[in-house]
Amino acid sequence: MSDQNSTPVQFGVIGGSGVYQMQGVEVVAEHDLSTPFGRPSDPVVEAQVAGRSVFFLPRHGKGHRYTPSEVPYQANVHVMKQLGVTHLLAVSAVGIMQEQIKPGDMVIPDQIFDRTKDTRTSTFFGEGIVGHVSLADPFCDDLRGVLAVAARSCGATVHEGGTYVCMEGPQFSTRAESNFYRASLDAKVIGMTAIPEAKLAREAEMCYAMLAMGTDYDCWHEDEEDVSVEAVIAILKANADLGNRVVQDVAGRLPEASDCDCHSAARFAIITAPDAITEQAKQRLSTLYGHYFND
DSSP states (O other): OOGGGOEEOOEEEEEOTTOOSOSSOEEEEEEOOOBTTBOOSSOEEEEEETTEEEEEEETTTTTTOOOTTTSOHHHHHHHHHHTTOOEEEEEEEEEEOSTTOOTTOEEEOOEEEEEOOSOSOOOSOOSSOOBOOOOSSOSOHHHHHHHHHHHHHTTOOEEEOOEEEEEOOSSOOOHHHHHHHHHHHOOSEEESSHHHHHHHHHHTTOEEEEEEEEEEOTTTOTTSOOOOHHHHHHHHHHHHHHHHHHHHHHHHHSOSEEOOGGGGTTTTTBOSOGGGSOHHHHHHTHHHHHHHHTO
């Protein structure tokens, strides 16, 4: 793409379990917004970091009110789009599926295997408008690269690449499931929230990447305790400061503008004939695709 098609970069962060706010930053505003898809998990906090605005949203809400299946994913991604976010970083607690990864390590996955149960709405399309975006590579390579450099510069032990298995929850895996994911999928980590977040971020034409914070060995490791909430929270608390520093470092490393292909991911996605798209659908999706409706 040429420079004239570059998009000004705006950074947003969705924090997962144990990550409910950004520490040590200057909060400049709180955005309590609604969307065509309902209200997000919480008001979005805007902070000044490294000379730029960073928008932060706790995925499960303050106080951790939503299960992974109850999170209002559509509203969460849409509200970030309303605020102009182009680069969306997910910070998530994950179970570890490979021996070389230790609790407290950071993983930057490049693939997702979906094991959710179709209880979560995973698209903005429907109700009179049909679209299909590519999800072959669900995480943005450009943002993943910036994230890896930032995490290492902050002293994290980083593992790049690998598959994130997204299970339904809220229960943790059975031992049979855990061993299946390791043997059949060569999974690196397991979590409960990348789907549908990654799908919606792609439809919203955002760069999306994940800082996955390894907390436990699920239940496959014979020499380690089976996963428990207590173990997860203990590791998250120990790693909270490091994760926070990584997020702030990413904010300082992102460019002023980007011509990443993620920003035009839906350009040819809509296959409904223009004259068949209802005005209601156009209004509902105007923030996402208004520029295409007007072409």
